[in-house]
Amino acid sequence: MKRTKKWDMRRKDMRIWIIGTALAILLAGCGNQSGAKLAEDKTNVVTSFYPLYYLASEIGGEDANVINLIPAGVEPHEWSPKSRDLDITSKAQLLLYNGAGLEGWIEDFLQGLPKSSKLVTGEASDGIALLKGDEDERGLDPHTWVSPKSMLQMADNVKKLLIQVDPAHQADYAANYEALIGKLKALDERFTTQLSAVSRHDIVVSHQAFGYLARDYGLHQVPIMGLSPDAEPRAKDLLDIAKFVKANDVKYIFFEELVSSTLADTLAREAKVDTMVLNPIEGLTPDQEKKGDDYVTLMDSNLQNLLKALQ
Template identity: 40%
Template sequence: MSRSKNLLVALCLVWTSILAACSGEAPQEEAGDQLKIYASVYPLADFAEKIGGKHADVTLLVPPGVEPHDFEPTPKDLTRLSRADVFLYNGIGFEAWIGQAKEILDPERTVIADASASLKPLYSGSNGSREADPHVWLDPIRAKKMAEAIRDALIKADPDHASDYRTNFEKLSRRFDELDRTFREISNKAEKREFVVSHAAFSYLADRYGLHQIAISGLSPSDEPGPKELKAVIEAAKRHRVKVIFFDSLVPGNMAKTVKEEVGAEALVLNSLEGLKPREAETGEDYFSIMEKNAENLGKALGSTD
């Protein structure tokens, strides 16, 4: 671990001790009867809320509107995390700060679950710089596997309510299956298989339904293409007669605007669900409502709907 990371962990431990002394209460007592669950990315928090129900107090570490690729937890964030009964993270390289988090977690107290551990990663990028795509949740069937891992973590942490967690998961499982049917119908009716996105977050969705994403930027929205790569994207979009360019909801997508203007395409949102905008959180949007909007917009781009 680097010197700066050692310092951050040390500060976190000191801060935890101070807070515990001031409160006069043990962390477990503060949690009450609910499981204190912390999640590293929005879909995991949403699934945990739906599976945990009344037994869960779920906290998403990344605030609404913040681009998760750029997020780094503060010492205060890590202090709060140290009190968790369950910590859920995505894995596949999405959270660069996971090592710091694990340093301050006690595995005797906290169930630590890598929600994508059972899934085989897909890779994006050129042969010279291929990276594992962490956006597993954008495929409803793989997302269901992540939810299974969350269910198992909650049962391990709180076996007394295992029956409730299993029941809630079964309800959630049916919603994943329904979402899968929606995307399959769109895929079956599609006039084309290609879609252009502002960044390469949709490998799993494309893989599940036999589609092909043409990505303007890399796995992180900040990975902008050079002139040669941008020209290749524009040529591919024209060759496939693309009529829609998809933007992500959390990033500006300046390069995508350039492609849109060059191709003469319509701009729509294909939400990578890395997080919610504040307005989306306020209005009660969730994984399923946003994925349904994704399906509608994808259908327009593929010629599946009018």
């Protein structure tokens, strides 16, 4: 009998441990930025995804507490907010979202805010000439930030919104903005100068995320999938792209890190070419976060890969 009781106790302890572990994992996945908390002595800024987190952190500096809703390694198209995200955002001073249809959840999210919330919201893509999307998918292409030229406009929008909610630190925000603009203008100049010298201009990409980059730097984007990275291409589309790759001497097919490279790999084998990363920078991977990568370093990596593919 004693052995049976001990065994039952062990089984009970094991069940408690398993349930506790599963609950901890579930709660970690349901939250936003790990350990994100509001700060009483700073302007609390919530961002919908990484590029806006980068802009708000750079411009906000020491005066802003920036909380990114989407954790590292999570694809923004596949994410939706939880109740904790709504609670934290409702107590913040500023919410930055991209707009142009990227955050399909934003309307319901804002309607769910309590009436007592004093949150100011802003679309970072405001003022950018938007590209039309696929008729059967979206009205607009939301991937504005993938072009450094667009990021210059988005940085200006973020600066103005920060000053609106916290005018006491206007001088600091303006100074931080000028420092950031220097980096973004230098990045834009590198893209403009170096891509103007390439002999090829066609880029075959797994996800239709590079329309603004192509428009601003004289490239031609040929996507395998549509504006959503999980959109399924038709067999005829894949055949047409394979023919295009062979006819136009395309050397590489680009894929991105936060979604599966299966289709890109399959097409590359069919067309007898290699694959390479072209990062839409919708979010950082945990490794990139650990290494200290940011928007500028990842865009520089993109530039080097483009130059290799288009030489």
